[in-house]
Amino acid sequence: MHAWEAIQKSIDYIESNLTEEVSIEKLAEMAGLSPFYFQRLFSRLVQKPVFEYVKLRRLAQAVSDLKTNNTRILDTAMDYGFSSHANFTRAFKEVYGITPDKYRTTDIQLNQFVKPDLMLNYVMVDENVPLVTDGIVLEVTRKKLDKPRTFIGIAKEIPLSELMGGTNTGVSFAAKLWDEFHEVKAKIPYLLANGNKLGALYMGGAKKDHCTYLAGAEVEYGSVIEGYTVFELPDSDYLVCGFEAVNFEELTNSAVYKAQTFMERWMKEHKLSTTDFAVEMYYPVTDGRAYMEHWVQPVPIKE
Structure with missing residues (x-):
């Protein structure tokens, strides 16, 4: 397995478990690396430390939920691992520049940190080849x-x-x-x-x-x-x-x-x-x- 494939496997796992607790040990085991080398490789390929990446992807999903669900902001915060409305609001504003309350009541669209597909950095195709x-x-x-x-x-x-x-x-x-x-x-x-x-x-x-x-x-x-x-x-x-x-x-x-x-x-x-x-x-x-x-x-x- 290529190194990028091992990290992509952990990225896919994180995406499927954004509402669950994610441990470095579990991700490292999945990638077949020690926790130390897994974190170094993840940061190198994804350009973000593991838990910073997890936070950004949880916030991205929370953004979607805030506009499509009628649940309370506190419930959304708890779903994605934030301990309180205040902690969620603080993280949300740090990343997007506005509060979740303001976002929910406006038509503003937000840029997200997208789940990376590392294959695009390593696989090449010719013209006219999908x-x-x-x-x-x-x-x-x-x-x-x-x-x-x-x-x-x-x-x-x-x-x-x-x-x-x-x-x-x-x-x-x-x-x-x-x-x-x-x-x-x-x-x-x-x-x-x-x-x-x-x-x-x-x-x-x-x-x-x-x-x-x-x-x-x-x-x-x-x-x-x-x-x-x-x-x-x-x-x-x-x-x-x-x-x-x-x-x-x-x-x-x-x-x-x-x-x-x-x-x-x-x-x-x-x-x-x-x-x-x-x-x-x-x-x-x-x-x-x-x-x-x-x-x-x-x-x-x-x-």
């Missing part, structure tokens, strides 16, 4: 866009830390921007009936440690609408990472992070870089299948 991993399907292909496409929406600066989805926690600025876009989408003229929604990342004069993010949808080519930002996807060759998940929530949370992680490594392995923008192409959810694509313009790295 990779099935932890409930999602990834595939890298090439696409040629013969004609430019126009997208219109709302653009704002977001922290570069937002691009660390899956490892960065806190309020999701991108999700908030999408909420703002959906509130006005019906008022935007020239929208294509079968057009895609698109998230675009580019600098656009953003200040230090920030980038510009556009949440928008496709309109008739060349359209310009006062009060909205236009993004034109140029006719070019693109490297595309398509991925699907069991639902839209899974797609836009853990799946998008895993796809990003894999794509970065895939491009590095193939000695490719990219230009100054990247886009997220969204497709309608059909037959229980949620699907989206990351598009970049590949640029060979000169050695």
